[in-house]
Each structure stands twice: as structure tokens, then as C-alpha cells.
Amino acid sequence: MTPSSDQSVGEPALLLSSFAHRQNQFWLAGSILAVSVLMPVLIAPHAGRSLTDWVVVLPAYAAAVLVIELVTSTFLFALFYVQRSRAILILAAGYLFSGALVAPWVVTFPGIFSSLGIEESIQSAAAFAALKRLGFPLFILAYAVLPDVQLARRLVASWIVVAVVSVLAVIAIACWLVLGDWSSLRLSNAFMRDALTPGLLWRLIPALAIALYLAGIVALAARRRTILDLWLVVVLGTLLIEIIQISYLGAGVRMSLGWWAGRLYGLVSASIVLVVMLAETIAVYARLARATIAERRARQNRLTAMEALSATIAHEVNQPLGSMVTNANAGLRWLANPQPELDEAKAAMHRIVEEGHRANKVVSGIRTMFMKGTRERTPLDLNLLIEQVVKQSAVAARLGHGAVTLDLDCQAPFVIGNAIQLQQVVANLIDNAIEAMRAVPARQRRLRIATTGREHGEVVVSIEDEGPGLDPATLDRIFEPFFTTKPDGMGMGLMFCRSAIEAHGGRLWTSTNEPKGAVFSFSLPTSPQPDPAPEENE
Amino acid sequence: MIEADASPVAWTMTKPDGALIAIIDDDAAARDAVASLVSALGYQTFTCNGAAPFLASGLRHETRCVVADIRMPGMSGLELYGQLARSGRVIPTILMTAYPDETTRASALAVGVHGYLTKPLDPEILLACLRAAWKSGPLIPRHSATDTTV
Numbered sequence: 251m252t253p254s255s256d257q258s259v260g261e262p263a264l265l266l267s268s269f270a271h272r273q274n275q276f277w278l279a280g281s282i283l284a285v286s287v288l289m290p291v292l293i294a295p296h297a298g299r300s301l302t303d304w305v306v307v308l309p310a311y312a313a314a315v316l317v318i319e320l321v322t323s324t325f326l327f328a329l330f331y332v333q334r335s336r337a338i339l340i341l342a343a344g345y346l347f348s349g350a351l352v353a354p355w356v357v358t359f360p361g362i363f364s365s366l367g368i369e370e371s372i373q374s375a376a377a378f379a380a381l382k383r384l385g386f387p388l389f390i391l392a393y394a395v396l397p398d399v400q401l402a403r404r405l406v407a408s409w410i411v412v413a414v415v416s417v418l419a420v421i422a423i424a425c426w427l428v429l430g431d432w433s434s435l436r437l438s439n440a441f442m443r444d445a446l447t448p449g450l451l452w453r454l455i456p457a458l459a460i461a462l463y464l465a466g467i468v469a470l471a472a473r474r475r476t477i478l479d480l481w482l483v484v485v486l487g488t489l490l491i492e493i494i495q496i497s498y499l500g501a502g503v504r505m506s507l508g509w510w511a512g513r514l515y516g517l518v519s520a521s522i523v524l525v526v527m528l529a530e531t532i533a534v535y536a537r538l539a540r541a542t543i544a545e546r547r548a549r550q551n552r553l554t555a556m557e558a559l560s561a562t563i564a565h566e567v568n569q570p571l572g573s574m575v576t577n578a579n580a581g582l583r584w585l586a587n588p589q590p591e592l593d594e595a596k597a598a599m600h601r602i603v604e605e606g607h608r609a610n611k612v613v614s615g616i617r618t619m620f621m622k623g624t625r626e627r628t629p630l631d632l633n634l635l636i637e638q639v640v641k642q643s644a645v646a647a648r649l650g651h652g653a654v655t656l657d658l659d660c661q662a663p664f665v666i667g668n669a670i671q672l673q674q675v676v677a678n679l680i681d682n683a684i685e686a687m688r689a690v691p692a693r694q695r696r697l698r699i700a701t702t703g704r705e706h707g708e709v710v711v712s713i714e715d716e717g718p719g720l721d722p723a724t725l726d727r728i729f730e731p732f733f734t735t736k737p738d739g740m741g742m743g744l745m746f747c748r749s750a751i752e753a754h755g756g757r758l759w760t761s762t763n764e765p766k767g768a769v770f771s772f773s774l775p776t777s778p779q780p781d782p783a784p785e786e787n788e
Numbered sequence: 789m790i791e792a793d794a795s796p797v798a799w800t801m802t803k804p805d806g807a808l809i810a811i812i813d814d815d816a817a818a819r820d821a822v823a824s825l826v827s828a829l830g831y832q833t834f835t836c837n838g839a840a841p842f843l844a845s846g847l848r849h850e851t852r853c854v855v856a857d858i859r860m861p862g863m864s865g866l867e868l869y870g871q872l873a874r875s876g877r878v879i880p881t882i883l884m885t886a887y888p889d890e891t892t893r894a895s896a897l898a899v900g901v902h903g904y905l906t907k908p909l910d911p912e913i914l915l916a917c918l919r920a921a922w923k924s925g926p927l928i929p930r931h932s933a934t935d936t937t938v
Binding site for chain 1: 815817818820821822824825827828829886907908909911
């Protein structure tokens with residue numbers, strides 16, 4: 251679904267008037283039009299039959315059209331209020347115009363309200379009908395043809411007032427012209443020759459209306475972008491069928507079967523936009539509800555992760571703090587004994603220092619994970635970075651008699667990334683690998699770190715150990731926060747590694763090492779333009 | 789950090805007293821700290837990095853009192869006590885935790901645990917607990933013949 255281009259500038263494409271229509275809507279609109287064409291064909295032979303008795307239904311029909319069109323207009327004004335599109339304002343005014351004209355039309359319709367003492371004229375009702383019939387398609391034409399602009403936010407309310415007042419003023423003037431005492435219209439037979447038969451002028455109106463409807467359909471079809479445009483085509487289509495039925499199939503004779511069938515179309519036509527808007531409103535509401543639920547769930551997940559994270563951090567800091575207090579107490583006791591044990595006290599002090607460093611490491615680890623600096627990205631030589639980490643974390647010494655092999659691809663291109671974060675990732679994975687080989691006899695510990703430049707623009711780093719390998723039972727959980735297989739593990743390492751690598755646009759995965767052990771690999775996208783000057787990592 | 793010969797059970801001779809206090813905690817630093825404190829209070833200790841190594845250790849039968857962390861991977865401190873209670877020789881047990889909660893405390897004391905202490909340990913409370921545990925000594929139920937874990 252592509253939102254319309256010039257409409258709804260800066261607004262999310264969530265409103266009916268800014269949605270591009272979907273294929274299924276298109277077919278639905280098409281089939282409604284097709285069925286609409288079918289009916290006049292079926293009733294054509296009987297279209298001229300007179301159904302004069304049905305005149306009592308006319309006020310109900312008029313009331314229905316009036317209410318439907320005014321509600322549609324209100325809906326469109328509301329839409330304009332949020333969207334500020336001039337086209338929507340024109341359309342809203344058109345529906346207001348069309349709906350409001352129903353009142354004088356039905357009041358002056360011959361033989362309905364005469365009992366109320368309303369002076370009626372066969373000419374006036376026809377004049378109002380003509381005005382409605384020609385006015386409405388003009389509004390739609392204006393909607394379709396005029397370039398749409400978004401009106402200033404502070405003037406929106408004023409625009410609505412201006413539109414409503416002008417439409418009502420035009421109708422008042424029309425009433426005055428048609429119904430005024432001086433008006434010669436009522437004496438003429440311009441519109442109607444008698445109560446049921448149209449006059450000369452009325453012969454022109456349908457032709458003119460048909461021309462306007464067709465022009466409107468063409469303009470909308472040319473514009474055909476939004477759901478609203480699509481359904482307005484259907485509106486004009488049904489109006490077209492209506493006028494054909496009333497004026498030609500019913501031979502223009504009021505109260506004929508064709509005329510009544512046409513009225514039915516008028517009612518359908520008046521309702522289309524309202525129904526579509528209501529349906530879309532419900533659909534938008536449902537989408538909104540789904541989005542809200544999804545958002546709430548996401549926030550809940552974030553909260554849970556944050557709670558768990560802070561609990562872990564608290565635990566990680568608490569542990570050394572507790573040991574420091576206990577060691578200090580032990581030291582005091584050793585000194586307070588009748589024969590002070592200085593060596594024991596000294597050992598306790600040393601342990602306090604160690605634990606202080608341990609707590610500090612946790613805190614600075616968190617800093618590296620979350621601080622601002624982690625967002626800075628520069629071109630990096632991964633090989634250099636790995637060599638530095640291997641040196642810094644004294645890998646060789648920790649492996650004891652084991653061997654560490656660096657198998658670095660000197661052709662591997664640079665990557666764009668954050669040196670501190672990537673160092674942390676490599677150091678974490680190396681720590682894990684060494685940890686995994688804890689139970690392996692020292693001479694058989696083998697750690698291999700390799701980089702490979704891949705052709706499709708990525709560098710793959712793999713860290714291979716010859717430990718017992720990954721337990722298939724827990725394989726899918728190793729990246730979860732707080733999952734750990736180490737007795738004193740925090741369960742944060744792999745989670746951090748994965749999120750850091752993914753933040754760099756890469757992937758982190760595991761595989762099995764041959765003949766035994768585990769491989770942790772990550773890929774990073776290579777920089778598009780390698781910087782000739784390598785980034786200093788320290 | 790791999791110690792070339794990391795033994796799960798280590799023992800420190802402080803007083804040639806014969807009976808031992810086992811300090812069981814998976815966190816090495818916490819374990820050493822508690823062991824040092826208990827030694828400073830005048831007891832002879834040995835340390836284990838988990839419940840299972842303690843149960844497997846030969847020093848188990850010379851242990852007069854167990855000081856164990858509750859939250860440990862594998863077997864928790866409370867489970868260790870359950871294991872001891874089911875075996876023939878119930879060693880007085882003091883549990884410690886950095887995350888005390890009333891429910892665990894109540895259930896631990898209900899099954900006969902000697903003490904439920906909050907980390908970091910208060911030396912006076914620890915001493916009182918140790919004295920009480922020491923006095924009660926290992927309990928040998930009548931059906932000691934069911935001790936099959938040896």
C-alpha cells in the first residue's frame with residue numbers, strides 16, 4: 251500500500267482519504283456498479299408504470315437522504331479538521347449542499363405537504379432538484395480536479411465555518427429566487443408541464459447532469475489514488491444510473507416505476523461514502539487497537555528485561571561488596587585475637603582489594619555496555635583488534651600449556667564499528683572458549699581465532715575451542731539474558747555479544763568444531779569505502 | 789581463569805581440633821572470606837565449591853557443622869540439608885543468603901536448619917549460631933543403617 255503523494259503531507263497515511271485503495275476494494279466497487287447496471291435493464295420494460303400512490307413514501311425517502319448526506323458531510327468536515335486537506339473540505343461542502351437541498355425540495359414537492367398549508371409549486375421542487383443534481387457533481391469535479399493543498403492548522407475551524415455558511419447562504423439565495431413572490435418561475439412551465447410531466451428545461455438538466463457525472467468519473471479515474479476516490483466513482487456511477495432511470499427509462503415521468511427505482515439508487519448513492527467511511531473507521535480502530543496492544547507488550551518486555559538487568563547488576567555488585575565486608579570482619583577478628591594473626595589479617599586485606607577490583611570491573615563493564623561512546627563508529631581493522639585483545643587478555647598465559655592460533659586473513663577488508671564494543675565481544679567469546687576448556691588437560695587446550703573476508707561484503711570472525719562443545723538441550727537458550735552454564739556466570743555475556751553484533755548490522759551464530767568443541771562466529775558488514783588510515787583502538 | 793589443579797575441596801588447618809566446619813559456596817571470594825572469618829572465630833574449616841563436592845568429600849564425616857550458601861548451581865544449600873537429613877548423619881547446618889526472604893527462612897528453620905543468616909554475615913550472630921550448632925553436634929537417628937550414600 252502506497253500512501254498518496256501530495257495529499258496528507260506530514261500526516262501518517264492512516265486516514266480514509268489518504269489510503270491508496272486496495273485491490274479487493276477495487277473489485278468490490280466494480281461489482282457493485284455492475285449489479286447497479288443490471289437492475290435498470292431488468293425493470294426497463296415496466297419503467298413507465300405509474301406508482302402515484304407511493305407519494306407518501308417520498309418524505310421518508312427525503313428524510314433518509316437528508317440525514318445520510320448531512321452525517322456524511324459532518325464526517326468529512328471532521329476528517330478535514332484532522333487532515334486539513336482542501337479537497338476534503340470541498341467534498342464536505344458538496345455533501346452539505348446536496349443534503350441541505352433535500353429539505354426545500356421535499357417541502358415544495360407537489361401533493362405532500364399541502365395539508366400543512368405550504369404553498370407549493372410544481373416548478374420549485376423541480377428547480378431544487380435541478381440545483382442538487384447539477385451542484386453535487388460540480389463539487390466532486392472540484393474535489394477531483396483542483397490540486398490538493400493542506401490548509402494552515404490555525405485556520406481549520408474558520409474554513410469549516412466559511413464552508414458551512416457559504417453553502418447555506420447559496421441555498422437560502424436559491425430558495426429566495428425560486429420561492430420569492432416576484433419569481434416568475436412558478437408561473438412558467440420551464441421545469442414541469444404538469445405535476446408529473448417535465449417541461450422543456452428539465453429535458454436539458456439530465457443531459458447536463460450526465461455530462462457532469464461522466465466528467466467527474468473521468469476526473470476521479472484519472473486521479474484514482476485513494477479509497478475515497480474509488481468510492482466516489484461508484485457514487486457518481488449510481489447517480490448516473492439514477493438519472494438515466496428517472497429521466498429516460500421512466501420517461502421523466504414522476505412516480506413511475508423507473509422514477510422510484512432511480513430514487514432507490516439515490517439513496518444507495520447517498521449512503522456509499524458514509525458506509526465506506528464507517529467501515530474504514532472500524533478497520534482503522536482495529537489496527538490502532540492491535541498496534542496499542544503490540545506496543546504495550548513491547549513495553550512490558552522492555553520493562554521485564556530492565557528489571558532483570560538491574561537485578562543482575564545489583565547481584566554482581568552485591569557479591570563482591572558482601573565478600574569485602576566479611577573479609578574486613580575476618581581481618582578485624584584476626585587482629586583482635588589474643589595473639590593477632592598478622593598474616594591472616596593481611597590475606598583478608600588482599601582479598602578486600604581483589605573484591606574491590608571485581609566490583610569495579612562489573613561497573614566499568616556496564617559502562618562500556620551502555621555509555622555514549624558505544625555509538626561512535628569508525629573504520630576498524632578486525633585483525634589488529636583481535637591481536638590487541640589476545641595480548642591484553644593474556645590468552646596464552648590463561649591457556650597454560652595449550653595453544654592459541656591466530657589465523658587472520660590479511661586481505662580482510664575494514665569494517666565500520668565501535669572499537670570498544672567489538673573488543674568486548676571478542677574478549678567475551680575468548681573468555682567463554684577458555685572457560686569451556688577448563689576441564690580439558692592443559693596440553694590439549696586449543697584455541698583458534700580466524701578471520702575471513704567474504705566476497706559479498708562481510709568479514710567473518712570465528713573463535714573455535716576444543717572443549718566439550720555446546721549442549722544441544724540448551725543450545726537455543728545460550729543467547730538469552732541470564733542464562734549461564736558457568737557457576738559464577740552472569741548470563742549476560744552472549745546476550746551482550748549478540749546485541750552488539752546485531753547493532754553493527756552483523757550476525758552471531760554457533761556451530762560445532764571438528765573433531766570436538768564449539769565455534770562461535772560473527773559476521774560484520776565491511777565498510778563501503780575503507781579508510782586508508784586505520785583507527786587507533788587505544 | 790583456570791587454576792591448573794583446581795580442587796573442589798580445600799582445607800585449612802587452623803587448630804588441630806579434630807572436628808571441622810565446612811564452608812560451601814560457589815563464589816570463591818565469598819567462600820574464602822567466610823572461611824577466614826570462621827577461622828578467626830576459632831574454628832577449623834575446610835571449603836567446598838558446591839554441595840556435591842562436599843557430599844563426595846571424605847572430610848564429610850569429620851564435619852561438625854556446615855555453613856552453606858543457599859543459592860548455588862546444581863544443589864542448593866537447602867537441598868544439601870535435605871540430603872544430609874535423609875542420610876544417617878545430620879550435620880547442623882547454617883544457611884546464608886544475600887537475598888533473604890521470610891518464606892524460605894521459615895521453611896528452612898521448619899525442617900531443622902540451625903541458622904538462616906543474611907550476607908554479609910554479622911560476626912556476632914555467626915558466632916552465636918556456630919556455638920549453638922557446635923554444642924548440638926551431629927545427630928544420628930536410630931535408622932542409621934539406611935545411610936547408603938557412603
